[in-house]
Amino acid sequence: MSTTSRAASRRAELASWVRARNGISHSSDIRAAGFTVYDVAGVVSAGMLNRVRRSWLVTPECDARRVAAAGVGGRVTCISAAAIHGFWLPDSARAEQTHVAVKGTASRIASDALRIHWGNGPAPTGPNETEDPILNVLFHVAHCLPRRDALTVWESAIRKKAVTADVLARVAWRSAEAGALATVASALSDSGLETLFVDGMRGAGVRVEQQVWIDGHPVDGLIGSSLVTQLDGFAHHSSAADRRRDLDADARLVLRGYVVLRFDYYQVLFQWDQVRxxxxTAMAQGAHRRPVLAVR
Structure with missing residues (x-):
């Protein structure tokens, strides 16, 4: 193989290596992997990788949030990292700023495009990390968002299997906000909407049993022995068949003695007082303790 061919092969290998690491790598890690300064110079001059703050190399398609974090020597965290992982986020949390965690000793950073988090999470981080560990992401979410919104993110992380509820309960959070969320976060909610609903009712002193099987199907919530709550998400009932299926299920529950209350996405998020x-009122009328057929 000619010198030119070997150089081209090394450039392709280096670009592929960086791409496999979320499209961003520190120069010290690149050298530790066996690439030389000549390999780096070649891949940059060829436009296959770009430099950030001299020490970072990024692919052209690298997520802008990771690039922004590297640009200030920090790590993507909080709702920005949650978005990268695909966690459920309430509309109020979809900010344009990139949330970045930096060392407490870092110099002050002035940028309207960044939301800086100075506190340290419970998990240690390496010097060349561009994204916070999941536990630190949740730690910052607990401090950054209102409690109910933060809980939706935490339970979404559990649903995505990024972490488990028992692990969260054992972490030394050193934070009242995060510790409180760890005591209630669970894997029972199928969506952020369910998390908001159950937590809202918990705040009203009402216990909601989730994902109870009745008549061969799970219901979103059961209060007492007979009050069923069903929640329709934002994209629910995409077809008339879906709507008919739910109406049939509700009818079967009513015939067995259950009271069924169904609420949609808009009501739970924006008309919560009315839902609660x-x-x-239904409980005051005894809807949660009516006799039902022993079929579950």
């Missing part, structure tokens, strides 16, 4: 008061 409807359930409390």
């Amino acid at each position: 008061d409807t359930i409390l």
Whole structure:
């Protein structure tokens, strides 16, 4: 193989190596992997990788949030990292700023495009990390978002199997906000909407049993012995067949003695007081303790 061919092969190998690491790598890690300064110079001059702050190399398609974090010597965290992982985020948390964690000793950073988190999470981080560990992401979420919104992110992380509820319960959070979330976060909610609903009812002093099987199907929530709550997500009922299926399920539950209350995405998020008061009124009328057929 000619010198030119070997150089081209090394450039391709280096670009592929960086791409496999989320499209961003520190020069010290690149050298430790066996690449030389000549390999780096070649891949940069060929436009296959770009430099950030001299010490970082990124692919052209690298996520802009990772690039922004590397640009200030920090790590993507909080809701920005949650978005990268595909966790459920409430609309109020979809900010344009990139949330970045930096060392407490870092110099002050002035940028309207960044939301800087100075506190340290419970998990240690390496010097060349561009994204916080999941536990640190959740730690910052607990401090950054209102409690109910933060809980939706935490339970979404559990649903995505990024972490488990028992692990969260054993972490030394050193934070009242994160510690409180760790005591209630679970894997029972199928969506962020369910998390908001159950937590809202918990705040009203009402216990909701989740994913109970009745008549061969799971219901979103059961209060007492007979009050069923069903939640329709934002994209629910994409077809008339879906709607008919739910109406049939509700009818079967009613025939067995259950009371069924169904709420949609908009009501839970934007008309919460009305949702809560409807359930409390139904309970005041005894809807949660009516006799039902022993079929579950």
